[in-house]
Amino acid sequence: MKENTGKSKYVMLGMLALTPQTGYTIKKWLENEYSHFWQESYGQIYPTLKKLVEEGLAVSSHNSEHGNGRGQIIYTITEPGKKELSDWLSKAPEIEKFRYEILLKISFGDNTTKEVLLGHLDEFMKRNEKLLEDMNGYMEEMEGEKGQNFDCTYSKLTALCGIHLYSAMKAWAIEAKGIISAKGEKNHETKNT
Amino acid sequence: MKENTGKSKYVMLGMLALTPQTGYTIKKWLENEYSHFWQESYGQIYPTLKKLVEEGLAVSSHNSEHGNGRGQIIYTITEPGKKELSDWLSKAPEIEKFRYEILLKISFGDNTTKEVLLGHLDEFMKRNEKLLEDMNGYMEEMEGEKGQNFDCTYSKLTALCGIHLYSAMKAWAIEAKGIISAKGEKNHETKNT
DNA sequence: GAAAGCATGTAAAGTGTTACATGATTGG
DNA sequence: CCAATCATGTAACACTTTACATGCTTTC
Numbered sequence: 001m002k003e004n005t006g007k008s009k010y011v012m013l014g015m016l017a018l019t020p021q022t023g024y025t026i027k028k029w030l031e032n033e034y035s036h037f038w039q040e041s042y043g044q045i046y047p048t049l050k051k052l053v054e055e056g057l058a059v060s061s062h063n064s065e066h067g068n069g070r071g072q073i074i075y076t077i078t079e080p081g082k083k084e085l086s087d088w089l090s091k092a093p094e095i096e097k098f099r100y101e102i103l104l105k106i107s108f109g110d111n112t113t114k115e116v117l118l119g120h121l122d123e124f125m126k127r128n129e130k131l132l133e134d135m136n137g138y139m140e141e142m143e144g145e146k147g148q149n150f151d152c153t154y155s156k157l158t159a160l161c162g163i164h165l166y167s168a169m170k171a172w173a174i175e176a177k178g179i180i181s182a183k184g185e186k187n188h189e190t191k192n193t
Numbered sequence: 194m195k196e197n198t199g200k201s202k203y204v205m206l207g208m209l210a211l212t213p214q215t216g217y218t219i220k221k222w223l224e225n226e227y228s229h230f231w232q233e234s235y236g237q238i239y240p241t242l243k244k245l246v247e248e249g250l251a252v253s254s255h256n257s258e259h260g261n262g263r264g265q266i267i268y269t270i271t272e273p274g275k276k277e278l279s280d281w282l283s284k285a286p287e288i289e290k291f292r293y294e295i296l297l298k299i300s301f302g303d304n305t306t307k308e309v310l311l312g313h314l315d316e317f318m319k320r321n322e323k324l325l326e327d328m329n330g331y332m333e334e335m336e337g338e339k340g341q342n343f344d345c346t347y348s349k350l351t352a353l354c355g356i357h358l359y360s361a362m363k364a365w366a367i368e369a370k371g372i373i374s375a376k377g378e379k380n381h382e383t384k385n386t
Numbered sequence: 387g388a389a390a391g392c393a394t395g396t397a398a399a400g401t402g403t404t405a406c407a408t409g410a411t412t413g414g
Numbered sequence: 415c416c417a418a419t420c421a422t423g424t425a426a427c428a429c430t431t432t433a434c435a436t437g438c439t440t441t442c
Contacts (some may be wrong), residue, residue, distance in 0.1 A: 006428075006430095007292075007294065007297070007429095008361065008429090008430095009280055010297075011297065014297070014301040014304070016329055016434065017301065017304050017390050020394075021396090022392095023394075023395090024392065024394075026391095034297075034300065036291065037291050037292065037293040037296040037297070037344075038291075038292055038293070038296070038297055039290060039292075040430090041397095041430065041431055041432080042394085042395075043395090043397095043429095043430070043431060043432075044429085044431090046395055046396085047395085047396085060289075070392095070393060070394060070436075070437060070438065071393080071394085071438095072393060072394085073393090073394075080373055081293050082304065084307050085301065085304050088306050088310060089298050089301060089305040090305060091301075092310050092313065092316060093293075093294035093295040093297075093298055093313055093317075094294050095233060095320070096291075096292065096293055096294065098229065098231075098289075098293075098440065099200075099229050099232075099287075099289065100230040100231070100289055101200065101233055101286035101287050101289065102286040102289075103204075103230040103351045103354055104200070104204065104207070104227075104230070104233070104286075105282050106347050106348055106350050106351055107207065107227065107295055107348065107351055108207040108210065108278065108282060108347075108364060108399070109282075109346075109347040110347065111207070111210050111275065111278050111279050111282055112279050112282040112283060114414085115370060116282060116283050120283070120285065120286055124286075127288070131284075134391080150318070152377055153302075153372065153373070154299050154300055154301075154302040154303065154380075155300065156372075157369050157372060157373070158299055158300055159298045160365060160368065161293070161365050162371065164361040164362070164364060165336065165358070165361055166361070167363035168315040168358055168359065168360065169354075169356040169357070169358070171318055171357060172354050172357040172358075172405080175353065176350050176353065176354070179346065179349075179350060180346070181349070199400080199402090201399095201401090201402090215420095215421075215422090216422075216423090217420065217422075218420095218421095219388060219419050232405080233402090233421085234402070234403055235403095235423075236402070236404075236423090236424080236425095237402065237422095238399085239422070239423055239424085240423085240424085253395085263408075263420095263421060263422060264411070264421080264422085265420080265421060265422085266421090266422075335396060348397095354409060369439080
């Protein structure tokens with residue numbers, strides 16, 4: 001009845017499966033490579049890492065001699081931790097729930113002006129355009145690196161998902177702007193010259 | 194310092210702007226027409242409606258003579274409520290945070306088998322295919338209705354967003370399956386016939 | 387010498403879902 | 415008569431972010 005910590009637990013395990021590291025580096029890693037589809041705050045990271053140790057899924061080693069700050073705590077995944085991770089990976093992912101505030105605002109469009117909606121859509125379009133460019137750049141980076149050393153097939157797949165998503169959202173925003181813009185001109189062609 | 198109730202407040206206002214109604218009918222409405230991009234539970238709906246009345250953004254009328262159950266409470270939006278709604282509509286929508294569990298699982302793909310990932314992707318693809326079909330059906334429905342009575346431009350725009358999204362996710366899943374399937378066959382063409 | 391970064395952590399508040407309790411009416 | 419639907423509501427729990435506190439090292 002007390003199973004707790006939700007997905008964060010598995011995210012930590014996945015991060016530690018990559019390499020033994022600290023809560024701080026996990027946060028940086030998430031911010032840089034995962035932020036487009038996942039995010040965790042320190043408020044979740046540190047308590048979750050502690051629980052991992054309590055449950056025997058990771059071990060911690062305190063390193064006070066290393067250089068900066070108050071010393072770091074390096075977490076390493078254990079065999080039971082690897083088992084827990086791979087068990088979770090086998091289970092069907094939960095169905096994602098979307099919460100698009102922009103769609104909400106468009107739904108309620110009758111309570112505002114066309115101009116307001118067009119403004120939101122324009123920002124949305126530009127944001128997705130930018131994300132698309134960034135993601136394409138990131139993809140090229142990986143394509144370069146890949147020829148050399150690492151197999152980043154899985155990272156490329158998540159980036160590819162971003163590319164599909166951002167392209168779709170950009171295309172939709174452009175289409176939506178067109179439809180809303182055209183909405184004023186009905187069946188009357190009255191001209192008062 | 195105590196501003197509370199987040200987006201739910203505005204969702205309720207938007208629903209009441211449509212027509213005066215009960216918490217129950219708001220829930221049904223959300224489930225049927227908005228669930229692909231927004232969801233609220235009774236645990237949010239009822240307390241939020243009460244707060245709306247406290248703040249003067251809606252008024253409630255208790256109807257005990259109407260038929261079933263313990264009677265219903267019909268909420269009606271007020272002028273200040275309409276103002277609050279349209280003010281919120283003008284503000285830039287918050288940037289959406291995605292949490293795609295399937296991308297997380299793919300990222301951690303090295304800790305499981307190709308088969309597991311292909312299975313997840315296949316389910317994801319089918320689910321999005323289904324959603325796409327449903328949304329296309331819904332769109333056609335509206336196209337029929339529209340010729341007759343109501344202007345459902347905004348509902349059609351949100352449905353269109355769904356169509357773009359689901360198509361993109363379906364396409365990605367198919368592509369990703371191909372890439373993962375091909376991953377085993379490297380540079381060796383060994384055949385043991 | 388100040389700012390930024392490294393590094394840890396927690397308390398409080400905010401946000402959201404689930405499970406339960408209640409009870410009448412309608413349809414099979 | 416039983417199940418479903420209409421209809422309200424809350425307490426407990428689960429999840430997540432924000433703001434704060436601490437303090438060393440490195441860079442400008």
